[in-house]
Amino acid sequence: MKMNKFILITFISALVLTSCQDDRDDNISNINELANQENIKDFIWKAMNVFYVYKSDAPDLADDRFENTTDYRDFLNRVDSPLDFFFSLLARQDRFSFIVSDFVTLEQNQDGISRSNGMAFGLIRFGGTNTVFGYVRYVVPGSPADVAGLERGVIFNRIDGNLFTPDTNFNLLLSPNTYTIGLAELQNRNLTSIDQEISLNKIQLTENPIHEHKVLDIDGQKVGYLMYNNFRTPFNAELNSIFSNFASEGITDLVLDLRYNSGGSIETCKDLSSMITGQFNGEVFAQQLFNENFSPEDLIFDNEISTGETINSLNLTRVYVLTSPSSASASELLINALNPYIDVIQIGDTTEGKFEGSATLYDSPDFTRRDVNLNHTYAIQPLILKTANRDGFTDFFDGLDPDIEQEETFSNLGTLGDPQETLLNRALQEISPGFAPSSSSQEKNLVPINRIGENQMFDPTYQRMYIDSNSLSF
DSSP: OOOOOOOOHHHHHHHHHHSOGGGHHHHHHHHHHHHHHHHHHHHHHHHHHHHOTTGGGOGGGOTTOOSSHHHHHHHHTTSSSHHHHHHHTOOTTOOSOEEESOHHHHHHHHTTEEEEOSEEEEEEEETTSOOEEEEEEEEOTTSHHHHTTOOTTOEEEEETTEEOOTTOOHHHHHOSSEEEEEEEEEETTEEEEEEEEEEEEOEEEEOOSEEEEEEEEETTEEEEEEEEOOBOGGGHHHHHHHHHHHHHHTOSEEEEEOTTOOOEEHHHHHHHHHHHOOTTTTSEEEEEEOOTTSOOEEEEOOSBOTTSOBOOOOOOSEEEEEEOTTOOTHHHHHHHHHTTTSEEEEEESOOOOOOEEEOOEESSTTSSSTTOOTTOOOEEEOEEEEEEOTTOOOOOTTOOOOSEEOOOOTTOOOOTTOTTSHHHHHHHHHHSTTSOOOHHHHOOOSSOEEEEEEGGGGSTTTTOEEOOGGGOOO
């Protein structure tokens, strides 16, 4: 369905003519705002009607939903805010579509730019108790958290003096540009506050998703290790350079650490998969399954990154991937897409269960950034496709289970990239059977662990997997 946008010129004119002089400016402002709100909701409905992957499960998006223009306008105005209107359209199974009122911030976030203090953390609750704490996963180099001396493994249980509980509103506590964390010690299941606090301030920070990379000599074998925390296209050339180094070093095995990687660009996921392999050029990387408006589309392995640079491929037939419940969307796509081709040994914990992809849709004639409506900065990021591997496997709502289960132990996290660190050590045991287990890889968390959040959960791109909207057509 294609419908013309509605401009309330007649209504505005009538109201202005019957209003008193003192109220004229206010009335004009209010009515212009109402008209703009209706236009925003009109854009939202049209974009969802064209692209939403679960359109058939969302009755309000049906092509024959409205009898006439009046019926459609009444529908647009049944909900006041664009945000509430957007969420009213979603299908029941959709956990991931979202809307933003400032698409510039969204675009920056996709490139790794955000206001952050550089502390990447997880939030944990001991099962069956009210004990809640945060733990530092890693620190962005050069960030305020780095300058403050924070390190992986630091435990904290309060912010600005507010002790964490199961009812803590973390969104509220973590919103200020400056806050103070209170440290704690964890021994077995006992959490004890200590008299030390660290103040952290947020700055505009660009986080390189390539957090750590190195070549390890393990019993005479050269093993590459890469901790990669988001599939961000601007860093593809650097990623490709690292694989050139891996190739020149002659690594025989690769440990790809995606335990904190919540997703990102589908194109970049394909590029990284080609760097790991390379021998499947021209074959199907993954299937993209759209709604009834579009035909399925195959993504093909190729040998170029987005800049046109030739991919440096390792031609591996096996890869070890470290995962956790924070591993989502594009991280899961890499595992699923490579599974039909090479031996993917997944070590860690079950992943999130996110196989859908989205795109940023703008208020413009073709829903891309070109010729965008400058009267507002709303954009939507709905699910527009499902991904399946070459063999058609998809819909893993419960996540991807590891081949080898191994949890992090929060009282002994270890150093990322160190052969003694829990998950990496477990992978090295598989690569070299004679490699000695570390103490941490033999430890178990003594009580059930409930993961209740992480720093990324407040980012607009959290657990998102997306394609460039400029590639859309209809």
